[in-house]
Every structure is written in C-alpha cells, then in structure tokens.
Amino acid sequence: MTPRENLISLLRRKGYEEVPYEFFLCPSLVEKYHEATKSEESYFDYFQMPWRRLSDLKPDQPDVSRFLAYHGGSIGDDTVIDEWGVGHQSTPTSMHMTRMLCPLADADSEEQVKEYPLPTYSEESNPGLKEEADALHARGLASVGNMQCTIWETSWYIRGMENMMMDMMCEEPMAEIMLDRVLQMSISRALLYAKAGVDILYFGDDVGMQQSVMMSEELYCTWLKPRLKKLIDEVRKIRPDILVFYHSCGYIEPFIPHLIDAGVDVLNPIQPECMDFAEIFQKYQGQISFHGTIGTQSVMPFGTPEEVKKEVWKNLDIAGKKGGLFVAPTHLLEPEVPWENIVAYVEACKEYKGQ
Amino acid sequence: MGILEEISTLLQQGRAPKVKSLVAQAIEEGIEPQKILEEGLLSGMSVVGEKFKNDQVFVPEVLIAARAMNAGTQVLKPYLIEEGVEEKGTVVLGTVKGDLHDIGKNLVKMMMEGKGLKVIDLGVDVPAETYLQAARENNARIIACSALLTTTMGEMKNVVDMAKASGLDVKVMIGGAPVTQDFADSIGADCYTPDAASAAEAALAFCS
Numbered sequence: 332m333t334p335r336e337n338l339i340s341l342l343r344r345k346g347y348e349e350v351p352y353e354f355f356l357c358p359s360l361v362e363k364y365h366e367a368t369k370s371e372e373s374y375f376d377y378f379q380m381p382w383r384r385l386s387d388l389k390p391d392q393p394d395v396s397r398f399l400a401y402h403g404g405s406i407g408d409d410t411v412i413d414e415w416g417v418g419h420q421s422t423p424t425s426m427h428m429t430r431m432l433c434p435l436a437d438a439d440s441e442e443q444v445k446e447y448p449l450p451t452y453s454e455e456s457n458p459g460l461k462e463e464a465d466a467l468h469a470r471g472l473a474s475v476g477n478m479q480c481t482i483w484e485t486s487w488y489i490r491g492m493e494n495m496m497m498d499m500m501c502e503e504p505m506a507e508i509m510l511d512r513v514l515q516m517s518i519s520r521a522l523l524y525a526k527a528g529v530d531i532l533y534f535g536d537d538v539g540m541q542q543s544v545m546m547s548e549e550l551y552c553t554w555l556k557p558r559l560k561k562l563i564d565e566v567r568k569i570r571p572d573i574l575v576f577y578h579s580c581g582y583i584e585p586f587i588p589h590l591i592d593a594g595v596d597v598l599n600p601i602q603p604e605c606m607d608f609a610e611i612f613q614k615y616q617g618q619i620s621f622h623g624t625i626g627t628q629s630v631m632p633f634g635t636p637e638e639v640k641k642e643v644w645k646n647l648d649i650a651g652k653k654g655g656l657f658v659a660p661t662h663l664l665e666p667e668v669p670w671e672n673i674v675a676y677v678e679a680c681k682e683y684k685g686q
Numbered sequence: 687m688g689i690l691e692e693i694s695t696l697l698q699q700g701r702a703p704k705v706k707s708l709v710a711q712a713i714e715e716g717i718e719p720q721k722i723l724e725e726g727l728l729s730g731m732s733v734v735g736e737k738f739k740n741d742q743v744f745v746p747e748v749l750i751a752a753r754a755m756n757a758g759t760q761v762l763k764p765y766l767i768e769e770g771v772e773e774k775g776t777v778v779l780g781t782v783k784g785d786l787h788d789i790g791k792n793l794v795k796m797m798m799e800g801k802g803l804k805v806i807d808l809g810v811d812v813p814a815e816t817y818l819q820a821a822r823e824n825n826a827r828i829i830a831c832s833a834l835l836t837t838t839m840g841e842m843k844n845v846v847d848m849a850k851a852s853g854l855d856v857k858v859m860i861g862g863a864p865v866t867q868d869f870a871d872s873i874g875a876d877c878y879t880p881d882a883a884s885a886a887e888a889a890l891a892f893c894s
Contacts, residue, residue, distance in 0.1 A: 422811050424784045426837070430810065431786075492789060496746035497753065500700060540790075541863040542880060546744045581863075604864070628864040632836045665837045 333471030341654030390450030401434030460527035476524025539581025600661035636675035697730030700750025731800030775893025780808035
C-alpha cells in the first residue's frame, strides 16, 4: 500500500500495514529540527508523513483594508488583519501566539452583522487546486483540505466569544445571521476542496474545556450541530467518499454522538488529560475513528522518551488490528517539548509490532 | 416570592433588565443595600457558581447571569458606597507573562465578583512584578494567576517566588488548563483550583 492507501485504510478501520505518524512543530522546534537532523528538507518530507495540506484558499478580496474601519480606522505595526477581518496583535513575549481583536465586538444591530464584508471564495481565485491534489496522490500521499475554525470559531473570532454566547442564549437574531453567514462561506470553501479531489476535509471548532463542555448539549444541538451537519451533507452530495475530520480540544464526550450523527468520520485530538481514550474507543468504536491521543499537556513535554513510546503502543493496542487510530500528538508541539520525545514518538510508530 | 428571592432567580436566568429594575424597586422599598447585594445578587450568583461546578450550567449561562449581576450592581453601587459597604477582599488577577489566553481568567473574575470580592484585572501577558506591584497598591490578599500553555505555566513560579520574597501577606492562587495540584505543590503556590467557581470559593475563604 502507498502511504495514502495505508492511511485511508486505517482511518476506515480496514487494517493497515504500517503505523502512520505526523505532527506539527512550533517555529522554535522547526529550528531545532534543522539543527538535530542537519536536513534542509521540510520536516514533513524528512519524516515521510503520509499526508499534506493543500494550499490555503485565497479569498476573492485579498485586500483587507475594508476591515480597518472595524479596528478604529488604523492598526499598529504589531497587528495583522486576516482575510475574515479578525485582528491579531503580537506582543514581545507571546512567541507565536497573538492577541485576537474581534471586529464586531461592539455590534448591536442585525444590519451590522448582515453588512459585515466577509470574503467570498471561487475557483478563479484558486486555480491549480486539483493539480495540487493530483500531484500529492501521484506521490502516494493523502491530500487534506484544512478548514479548522469552521463555523463556531470563525463566528466568535469576529463577534467575540462572550458576545456570541450571550447572543445565542438570548436567541438574538444576530447570532443566527452570524453563524449562517459563516456556514455559507464554509460550504463554498469546502466545495472548492471537495471538487479538487482531496481525500480529507479537516474541520474543527473548539467546543470543549479541560474538564467540561463549553456549552450545554441543548445549546450545541440548537445552534452548532445542525450547521455542521448541513456543511457535511453539502460536501457529501458531490463527494460521498470524502473523509471528514473534526477537531475540538478538551472534554467533549457529550457531543461525540452528535458529531457521529452529523457525519464526522475521524475525531481529533482526544486529549488524554481530558478524556480516557480506552473508554471513548470502547464506547464509539466502529462508528468513528480517532486522530491524536498523545498528550501535549503531559507526556510530550514532561515525559521521558520511554514513556512516550509506551503511550503510543498502549493506544495502538487499544485500537487493534483494524486501525481506527491515527496516533499523533494532540496539538502543535510547543517550545518545551524535548526533541528526544519527538524522535521517540516516530520510533514508537515505526517499531510497533502489533499485539 | 419576596423581591430579593425574585432578584436571585431572575439573575440565575440572566434577565438583566428585570434584575436592574427590581434592584431599583427594592431600594425604593427601603431594603438595605447590603441585604439586596447579599440576598439578591450574590445569592443568585452563588447558585450559578454551584451549578457551574456541577456541570449543570455552562459558560453561556454564567455569562448572562454575570451580565445581570452587573446590571443590578450598577444600580446598587452608589448606595453601597453611601452606606460604606466594602468588598469582602481584593484579588489581583491576570494571565501570566507570555500567555494571551483570557477566557478562563474572565470567568474567574465573574465568579469572584459573584462572591462579593473586588477584582483588579491586570489582563493578559502580565509580568510577575506587575502582579506584586498591583497587590501592594491595592492592599490585595490574593494574587490569582492563569495560564493555558505548558510553555507559560512556568512563569507562575516566578510569581510565587516574588510574592514570598516581597514579605506581603498575600496568597498566590493558580489555575488554567494544564495546571494541576502537583504542579502547584512543586512551585509552592498556596492554592490550585480546577475551575472558576472553586477558585472564587477558595478566594473568599482566604479573605474571611
């Protein structure tokens, strides 16, 4: 099997020949990678990861100056406005993290939300997507359309989380308009990737906290689940075979049946500090596969290489021969993760011999 | 239902305009401002905190309840000042240096205010010395530090060390997704709480 075939077979729980592995490094770890390996290649190529993301989609309106009015008319050199109009302000001490500036934080009318100049996306502005996917497939690699912050997160990045939650609680029409506009935008983006032939669409909206869900099941099922389902349904109309990943950090167990119901195939990241993978696997195996499970709040930064390996093997044992677990660190690897632990994770995957 | 009980119930439902008008009505009826605060607003917020801790309500419910409490407090504040009613203690709160995450911290602030504490919110990316300076200036009993990242939680040790060296009578509380009791013990923090409602309870206990 090619790495692509192997990965898809594992994700569909039809068995696998090799344990695939993947991770993302923060900028300072990328430097460490080049030092440690003396390689000039990208670390995805160096480690022979089985998938690659297609280029991020380009909006039809690349000029973000239309959003300046939402940020007091001007921004400082330390701030960047993204294609959705959200400001990201860096500070001298915050590394690769930025402070978020929500453009509709002060909005108080439906008109303001209706008129907010969200971008549009088209094939004309994104030529060559199919060629990118084809080229990856020709190399035996799986292709991914990355669209995290799919509905809820982009909506609240624009409106502010507290405002968005209160709008939803008060059944404020602004909430419905905001979520529906972002949903429509996400459908058009997802269809571009789907038409390009990607194997995987990677959606995600954080709805979990460390030990509890971010909102009640009722609120989730009223506002977010139907929109995620609509998005997946629209994609499946033209690509019934596409694999849908969904990411949410934290504890989200009460939402897992709803995610399955909405059509999610693979759930990421199953943080072991928040949920017990063995229990979750036992409960939902056969209905959904998993991606992640190796803790980036625990074993990756603070464990020994041996502990990393044991964790990888333990979770692969739980999943069994059919697969259903793409074992990986649960999040971007941050500066304090020892390089030895990253190497140990890769070795553990390569050395795994099955039960 | 008495008017104070009604204020408490409406606050729990997040009905800000109603809470506001009922607080004004209670004042007109001649109920002591401190009683309105304790038995109306804080009592309602306390139920919300307890339910939040027990996963019976979640962040959105807390947000609208806190908004209702603020609406009521705004009406009540001039009368509390006039009567010389003081907060039960002062907490200096912030997310530690290098960390810009503020949702958890804001929740802690709401819960602490819901216990009748005064909260000096230093925002995010707060250096250790800023916590200490603010604690000194505001005569705070508690410094509360939040962090979301394993990368930045180490900064909490600097706050603890600096607080100890300062000689101030101040307790350092810590919390945030990756933070644990073991970590709190290892850096010598006075208190770790796993959620915002417990943090508010612990803070109140330190102040009484």
